[in-house]
Each structure stands twice: as structure tokens, then as C-alpha cells.
Amino acid sequence: MLENRRFVIIGFFSLVGLIYLLRLFYLQVLDESYSIESSSNSIKRVIEIPFRGQIYDRTGKLIVYNTPVYDLLVTPRKARVEDTLRFCQVLGIERRDFDSLMAAAAAYSPFKPSLFLRQLSKEDFASIQDVMVDYSGFEFAKSSLRTYTAPTLANTLGYVSEITRSQLEKQEEPYYRQSDYIGQSGIEKIYENELRGKRGTKFVMQNVAGVYKGPWKNGELDTMAVAGENLYTGIDLEVQQYADSLMVNKVGSVVAIEPKTGQIISMVSAPTYDPNILASRHFSKNFAALARNPYKPLFNRPVMASYRPGSTFKLIQALIGLQAGVITPESGFTHANCPMGCHVHPATSTVALGVMHSCNPYFYNVFRRLIYKNNITNTFRASAVGLDDWHDKMSKFGIGQRLGIDLPSEYKGNLPNKKYYDRFYGEYRWKFSNIYSLSIGEGELLITPLKMANVAAIIANRGYYYTPHVIHGIGDKKYVKPEFLERHDSGVDPRHFDPVIEGMIGAVEGGTARRSRVEGITIAGKTGTSQNKKGDDSSIFIAFAPADDPKIAIAVFVEYAGAGGSAAAPIANLVIEKYLTRKVTNKALEERMLKADFMSKVILPGVKKPVSTDSTKKKPVSADSVKKKPATPVKPSASNRPVAVNP
């Protein structure tokens, strides 16, 4: 009987063997997850971050490029720092920084390298590289830093910074990882996908201690990093910097557009700051200083600030009036029967004269005719229909619309329609007499400097515009986005522009802007004064030149500077001359504008009266500190204490 037990025994042995075979089959053939885990174990994916694309101006000059820098990484479990004091001295950090950085790194992962010090310059790197050999657990990683050839265009270009937690969570397809850089504003944000390039992936083998053991499969699966696309702007760096200098100690904007293409030639948002200060490892500190600055240097005024257009608006009123047939070029109006005041000027018997002298009653009448153009006898109903009709025509000039510039946060502005007033007054409870201040660009109208520059471009083009844009060429093939090649029509026939342009030329030659005319260049311009309840009015001027073959259309807004002729017109005309001739003849005017300080007139929130010039100079946040020493930045250097960076 006992002999038969051998079958039980062999059966048991075979059963165990069978179970093991099944288990092996499951582990090795059926369950795929182990091979993936093995890869993540010993095969490390190393991401190569390519250089961001560079940005050029219209003449081929570099505006933004990359400087190689070095990040210092630490693997806490492997870190051996015997002489902490010397270590801190070498890196120029203090003991408590060392402790907190180490603690942060250890909290992230004791086994994985995490950021210890960020963005060491080549010089810093060279000086500490030799010493670091003595300390194990530290390694350098190459990285790059945005660098700007000139301290200009800060708001247009935007800045790049570490991705925020919410951005990281919100991304639709997971591309970015923690501590990746991403364009946060301006061109850097809008063209992030083009600028960032294609990340390269290298598969390398590592042992259990994470030590590099060579490429995996001889690098067959590796992909090369592809540098980001270069961007070509329409910016004229020389003109831009000249405009910058004219806007020192002023709050406002300069926007210059090439009318024939819609390219932005210059875009000044004053006060500004040196973009380099946000591209250093002192980013957080400098950004905080800028954000605290009461003059809001981070506010991109050309596309975000809202003003009433003032008299510059009369140009569009005249054009729409002519197109609608409510006036002819020879229509004349007197000051009679008008609730609005005007200054003393010769009779305005034509459209051109009306524009030239910026006659308020003239445009009161034009607007009145536009509103009551229809055959409705009830003035309330007529006003309602008339306003919506006017609204449609006005919209074609981009008023109250987003133009679609390639910059973030473009302000739409406000162009009132029937619905808008119905909300205030109730339907058919308002009529022309309630809204006539729109006729001269006041009232509920809100525009941005960009929109008015575009209006100047429309007039220069006699009826059409291309969406204003900063980037007019992506990559080596200089690809232009199709929306920037699409011609937008203003709905006004070219012939109607002649009398308006005639009036604009007159305004510069002998009208409201005569003091800033430029010898040898025919400039067509129009001043505006945007009423400001808080203090001095904003000075506005829009223009284009040369009048017969326009190459530049410009809008200048200077806050608290008074009438259009006082600050905006001179600055615009100096910029036009600089752009067209590369020199400036009226040195006296240039000198005056460079020195002019309208910043001290700015009434800051919470401050009742404008602070006097003298006292501003002593204040920590003065005009100077914003432009010349922007927000007292910490310049990157080895001697300075670096800002702690969390991994």
C-alpha cells in the first residue's frame, strides 16, 4: 500500500511545478505591467529641454536670446557635506538657506535629485565647479535663461517663469512637469507652443543607485531636442528705444503700426522695467517689487488700459457721416444750437476744417444727423435704431471690439448700443440728447491706445486694416498666421477719406498740433484730450505719415499731460521722424519731451493731491526708480545672496 504513496508524492511535486509554470506564464506573458516597471526602474527617461526660440526685430537685430546657466541639484540621500561653513561660503549662501534648501529637497525625495540653487551664471559655475568635487550628492544641470539685448519691450515680450501649480493642473495634455518653464505673459505666452520647441528624450540605463550606465539600446529610441522656432517681429528696436526714452517719467503708451501690413513697429507701455530682471534667479523678489509698484509697470497699457478717445474719435464720426451721406465734404456747421462749448477758431465750413479745428459743435451735428438719419418720427425710437446703426458702422473700425492682436488680455473697450442705454434708462426712454457726448469721443466710450493706432492705420490705408500684430514671421520660413494676412474693411469708401486726411494734415500744419510739426514730412494727425475726473486730462494724438504714402500710423497716450498737443503730439511726431528719417531735427522739442515729467502729476489711489515733483524724487517709488533703476532689481551675481528656490 505504501508503495502507492509515490504517486501522491510525484503528483504533489508535479502540481507545485505546474502552479509555478502558470504563475510564471502570468507574470511574464500575460501581465504587461512588470515590463513597464522594469523600464521605469532601470531605464531613465532624461528630458532635454531645448533652447527657446529667439526673437528678432524688423531689421534682423536680436531682441531676446538665451544664455546658458547652470542649476545645482542635490540628491539628499547621497549628499555629503562635511564642512558646511565652507560650502556655504563657496555658494554664497547662508547657513539657514542651506538648511531650508536641504530640508525642501529631502521633503521632495531623498533619492531623486532636486533643485538646490537655480540659474548660476557661467562665471559662478566656473568658480564653484572645482570646489564641488569635494561634495558628493551634488550635480549640475545645464539650463538657460532668457536674455534681452535692450532693456525694452518688457510688457510686449512678457516673461518666462516656472509653471505654477494651477497651470500644471489645468494643462489639457500633460506636457509640462513641475519646475518647467512656461511663457507667462506677452509674446512668450501667446507663442509658447512655437517658442518652446520640441523636448528631446534620451533613454539611459541606471543602476539601483541611479548611476548612469550608458544609453539604452544604443540610443535607438532617443529623440533629439529641437530648438524653439525663432520669431520675427515688426518691431523697430531703435525706434522702440527712442520712444521708450521719450516716455520716461510719463504714464502712457505709444503704439506705432505699419499700416500696409498691420505690423507693430513700436509699442511702449510706460512706466516699464528692464525685462532682464524677471529672467534671473531673483525672479520672485523682483516680480514682487514690480507687482507692488503703484505705477503698475506690469500693466500692459497699449492693449489693456482704457481711455475715452476724446477728439480723435471725431475722425471716425466724420468718415461714417460721409459714408452715410448725412454730410458732404462741403457741409458746414456753426456753433449755434449746440449744448457743447468750443474754442475760438475760424468758421468750419467743410469737413476738413471741422477736423482741423476739432470743432465740437460740428461733430455734435454730424452725430445728430447719423442718429436721426432714419425716417422714424418718434425721437426715442429713432435714436434707438440710429444708435444701433451707428454702432455697427463704428464696430468696423474696431471700436468696442477685440482686434485680435497676438498679446494676451486685450481689452475690448466699450462701444455703447441700444441695449447698453436701455439698461440705464429703459427701452425708448432715452434719445440723442442723452448720448450726444459720444459725438466727440466722451461719454461711455472706452478704447485702448492700440485701437486708436489702428484707426490711424485705417485712415492711412483709406478704408482697410490688417489686424495689428507683433509677430510677422514664425520660424525660418517666416510663416505668417493667416489671420494677420486677412484684410478687414472699414465699410467707408476710399474717396471719403480725402477730406478727413486733409483736415488731419491741417491739424498738424496749422491746427491743434501745429507746435510739433516736422520739417519735410507731411504728417496727418489728430489730437485728443481724454477727460480725467481724477486730475489732469490725458493727452492723445493719433497720426500717420507720410500723408501721401503712409509708412507709419501711430497713437500716443500720455496720462495727466493735458491737451493732445502738449505731450502726445510732440512725442508721436518725434517717433515718426525717427522712424522715417532715422534722425531728429527738432532738437529743442526732443529735449523738452525727454525732460518732461508728467508722472509726478499722477494721482495714485488713496492719494488726494498730486505729489509735487520734488517730493516724488525723494520717495522710494519715484519715476526714476521705475524706469532707470527698475524696481531696484537684484542683479544676478555670485556675491549676492541667491533666492531660495523650492524644487
Place this chain on the structure above:
Amino acid sequence: MPENKPITKNVDWIVVLIYIACLAIGWVNIYAAVYNPEVQTSMFDVSNNAGKQLMWIGTAALLIVCILVIDYKFYETFSFIIYAVVIALLVLVLFAGSNINGSRSWIKIGAFSLQPAEFSKLAISLAIAKYLSDPAISLTRKLKDYYPIMGIIALPAFLILLSNETGSMLVFASFAVVLYREGMPGFIPAIGMVMAALLIITLLFVKWYIAGAIIIIAGLAIWIMPVMTRRRGGLWATILVSLVMIGIVFGVDFFMNNVLQKHQRGRIMVLLDPDSDPRGIGWNVIQSKIAIGSGGFAGKGFLQGTQTKFDFVPEQSTDFIFCTVGEEHGFIGAAVVVFLFVCLISRLVILAERQRSRFARVYGYCVAGIIFFHFMINVGMTIGLMPVIGIPLPFFSYGGSSLWSFSILLFIFLKIDAQRPFTLSRG
């Protein structure tokens, strides 16, 4: 005279070929396990484990020649003396042993270390075989005949326990195979297996659920039983068994927390859920499973294993050598190894059964049981079916002591088997 026939004629070549195949595969995989792409050394270089293993294989060959030359009666005659020598060595190692990895179980002779515990299996096998060769002894009838066997096993087990080498001690459970074959009632190993199963089930599920399940099964059994057997005794037996099982279920907690040491408890918990301690005790199991699992059907290729080459799996060339096979040669390679072992063990059982003397049969079963137990535990732990117990895979794992002891163990049996035609049947 038949006695003049060379041993090569009578030795069982199937076992010898399997033995050679195991050594060859083991040696190649030891080389793969220690292979370092940066510092490449030859398979024959004695500075690495593969080279050393080759040396151990060579010396093992010499030992085998000696074993085959020595008269087969020597082993039976000197069984108890060999046992005594090994016991003496085990005592000696407690005082003169070198401390390696926390266990004082090695005797250093020059550059080489020997582990007497490895040879205790051989000694116990011979001693049990010798003891059972007395035809008067019956394991079916007399309980007192078990006592000497218990003593034979317990003495070295106690000494090994003192030197902190519990892994080797657990292997003694393999003698259950031979005792079962020689007449031990079947319920004893059955109880052992049920206990182990209950232990694991208890750790996986809520105790009350298991108790409920046992009661339901018992109830079903009682309900069906009268129809089947019509015996009253069965009812009480079923109730008793159920109560004992429920007792075990609730005793497991006590056993786990109060009887087992912390690292032993950890090893059992990791078996159930390796992720419970991924960087500690679970590390070996997780990494080993990843290594084997990533091998796929055909494996990554010789020297291409990333898991094993870069030291993710600890004790790669010794206890976890099976990982290298699994990773580099895939399911095919692993299946070949499993197949070789099942063949070897089954062949040993067949050989044991054809012995005329009880001594030879018992010894043969001892060899089969020991090799089987090593195989079951070692391969089982690498694929996550057994707790991590540091015992080598016979003929595969790197190490002179284990290779020597298994070779001696096996070839003594082959020698006895080769002389089978000339032995008189006594049992």
C-alpha cells in the same frame, strides 16, 4: 564478475545529465548576474562569482569521483559517524565561526568559507535512512519509533537555530516527504498544509468572515454526510475539526504578533502584499517579480537584463539567481528550469522506489524531498508565492558549500543506486 563493471555503466545518466544541465545553466546565469558592462571580466576569471563557481564545479567533480570510487557500503556503515562529524562541526561553528550577514555559520579556511549547516541535510538523510533501515521500525504503528527521528532532526536544527540560520533549518520540513512515504499517516502533512493555508487566509481576510465560512462548510458537510456515510462519529469529528480551525484562525494573530520575530512577520506580510513595505522587506520581492515579469515570453537576451545587471535585485547570484533566468531568458528559460527540477525530482522518486534496500529508498526520498523543498521555496519566493527565506536554488545558486553539499547528497544516492543489482533486499 558484475562488480568489475565500471560505474559509468550503472549510474543513472538521466540524473547526471540533468545535473550537468543545471550546473551549466546556473553558471552562465551567475555570470550574467554579476556581469558589469563597464568592467567586463571573463566567465573564467576567478575574480568574479562565475569564475569562482567554475572552480567550485571543478572541485565538486573531484568530490563526485571520490564518492563514486568509495564502496557504497561505506555510507550506510558510517551514517551515524558522518552525522556525528557534522554535529561536531555545527558546534564548532558556534564558537569558531565567522560572522557573515548576521549569522555565525561559516568556517573560514584560508580564502574559502564553508557552511556546516549545508551538510546537515546530508547527515540527517543518512542518519534517518540508517535508522529506518531496521525492518523492525514501523512508522505506521508505533509512535515511539518517531522519537529517534525527531531527535535526529532536532539536534542539528537546534544548533543551526543558535547560529541564526533559520532558512536552512526550515528545509528540514522536507523530511515530511520521506516520513510520509515510509508510513506516516496522511493526515499529518494534510494538517500542516491546512494550517499554512489558514494562516495565509486569516491574514488576507477578516477573521469573522473566515469563521463564518468554516461554519457554513461544516454545516453543509453535516447536512450531506448522513446521506453519504450514515455514521454518527462523522458529525462530531466535523464539528471538532471546524472548531479547531476556527481556533487556529483566531490563534494566528497571537502567533503572528507573539511567536514570530519581527522580520519573519514582515516576510509573511510582504508575501501577501509586497507593496506594504516597498523599500524594506518588500523590495526584494517587488524587484524580483519585476525582473522576472519583464522578461516576457522569450526574455531580454543573454547579458541584456537591466534589472539584474544594475543590481536592482539583491543577492542576485545566490538566492535570487532565478530572476536572472526569468529576465534574460523569459518564460521559456524559466519553464525549462522548472521542468528540469520536476524531472530530476520525479526521476529520484522513481529511482528510490526501485531500490531493494530500505536504506537506499529512504535516502533517495530524503534527497528528492530536500531538492524539492529548496526548489519550491526558492523559486516560489522569486515569483512572490513563498515568503522570502534565504535558501539557495540547488545547482544554480552561487556558492561552494551549497554546490558541494547538493552534489554529495545526490551522488551518494547515485552511487548506491548504481550498486542496486548487487544489494540484497531487506525491506
